[in-house]
Amino acid sequence: MVAKQALMPLRSSKQVEDPLNDIRKLKTIECGAAARAHFAFPDGYRNLNHGSFGTYPSAIRSNFHKFADLSEERPDAFIRYDYPRLLDESRKAIADFVHAPVDACVLISNATTGINIVLRNLVFKPGDVIIYFATIYGACGKTISYITETTPAESRQVEYTYPISDDALCSAFEDVIKNIKAQGKNPRLATYDTIASLPGVRMPFERLTALCKDHGIFSLIDAAHSVGGIPIDLGKLDPDAYVTNLHKWLFVPRGCALFYVPVRNQHVMRSTLPTSHGFVPQPTGDASAAQINPLPPGKNTAYIENYKFLGTLDNSPYLCVPAAIEWRKKLTWQGKHGEVAIYGYLEDLAQKAGKIVSTKLGTDILDNDEHSLTKCFFNNVRLPLDYQQDAGGDFATAVTIAQWMSRVLVEEYDTFMAFLVHGDTWWVRLSAQIYLVEADFEWSADILEKLCARVEEGEWKKTR
Known part of the structure; x- marks a missing residue:
């Protein structure tokens, strides 16, 4: 007589571990240098362009990997039954x-x-x-x-x-x-x-x-x-x-x-x-056209x-x-906590960054008289380049110069900043974030000054 194989106990989707436990245990994090320690940046790298692709702290990375692991342990159980419930929680x-x-x-x-x-x-x-x-x-x-x-x-x-x-x-x-x-x-x-x-x-x-x-x-x-x-x-x-x-x-x-x-x-x-x-198709009267949702x-x-x-x-x-929302509650700045601290720090640092870089370059910030353009985490500073002299008044050439500057930042200075040509002028977009400090923008101002001097010398033409 063949012995019956013991059945595995049914697994409830509710048994997925609370993903917020580790984050709730974290201590408060002050915006600035202390916050940087929670991100994966290597020593010497300054992430000055958060706005393009974003990034996230190590605690969220661990959270992300937990969900990826769960989907591999039991693909059908997780994707069909656990994921929809967790998705509703996120929504x-x-x-x-x-x-x-x-x-x-x-x-x-x-x-x-x-x-x-x-x-x-x-x-x-x-x-x-x-x-x-x-x-x-x-x-x-x-x-x-x-x-x-x-x-x-x-x-x-x-x-x-x-x-x-x-x-x-x-x-x-x-x-x-x-x-x-x-x-x-x-x-x-x-x-x-x-x-x-x-x-x-x-x-x-x-x-x-x-x-x-x-x-x-x-x-x-x-x-x-x-x-x-x-x-x-x-x-x-x-x-x-x-x-x-x-x-x-x-x-x-x-x-x-x-x-x-x-x-x-x-x-x-x-x-x-x-x-x-x-997708729910318009009724056609043809029952054979119905598709089964698996x-x-x-x-x-x-x-x-x-x-x-x-x-x-x-x-x-x-x-x-x-x-991510839970982690943000841990952030502090000037006695403020959570979202208020984050929004305050971002706008304050963006304003300071604009002043630091524009003062170093001897140029100005892109803003209107009401200062409504800069009520956010970005600031844009004019570069000390001449559109006619350096680009011959040609937009395509100006874009080529901006692309050259971008590549030099990556290859020689291990950073990136977004350049743009707007109103026959080159601008650099400064992106504030909770892991940056004023010293980062002082460093970037020095780099931008050197980079613009190299453009004026025509170095960009040698690598076309």
Whole structure:
């Protein structure tokens, strides 16, 4: 008689260990040199460009690896049953953080994906116009170009050059709206930043959103630089769609972004990108066309369930949102704690960095009279180069010079700073972060001075 094999006990998905235990045990961390010790930077490396790709502390890295390990130990059990529950916990954490209904919040890979989801879901008709701003992020601008090539939609740009006042920018926006309507066309959607990327300046996104409401325009906010860097209240802002990277300023591993669409607009966002199992096709009357979803049924709305599984990917970063928010509570600065300390330190250091570098270079900061452009974690300083003399007045040549400077920073100085050409002028974008101090920007100012001297000597031409 063959002995029966003992059955393994059933494993409840709730048995996944609380991922926040280790973080809750941490002591407080003062912004600056003490905070740097919690990141993986090697000695001598200065991470002066946090804004492009972000990074995250060691405690979050451990959290990230735990989830990756769990998905490998029992792939089906974790991905099918544990992951959806943990994902809901992450959605709840970020929804509370930005003061939004949890049913309006899903997680996706990055902000550009969110912009694409909105633009590719809307059905454009002849006469519909997409409005965008002159400093739009390049990938988003190209997405609009693609949409206008493949649909009846047209596009219009709000033209300006920084520095510009918030009043003037909003007036320029309204002028474009009026011109579109005067042509008998429909300003269907406007997309704009919270904080533009290049140059790194704060836009009056609250006022632009209000103007969209006044004119019946769908507001699509590219908030790639926002959550974790400035306070955000989506309940108060109430845009039609909003997407923000969490791997930049919130300290979540890459790539992870919050995609916020209020319930009133979710019926328009029918497909994820890529389209996956949660998509609900229009009824055709052909039952044979129905597709079976191989994943366990969920308890959320159809819209939320649609974003639960977009193909086999490592979505461990999505599960690190609660840990990142918890870790941030440990940070202190000038007697302040948590978010208040972080926002205060970032803006204060960005202001000081701008003064340090502009004073060293004998130039100025990119700001308007109201100083609204610099109310964030970025500052932009003009480089002491002559557009006509050093680049022959040619934009492409100026970009080549900027690219040469970028490579030299990496290869010779073991750092990186973002350069841009705006208004026939070279600028450097300074990116403050909790692990940086004033001495880092004093060092960078010395490097920039030497680098500009090398440009003036024509060294960049030798390596073309």
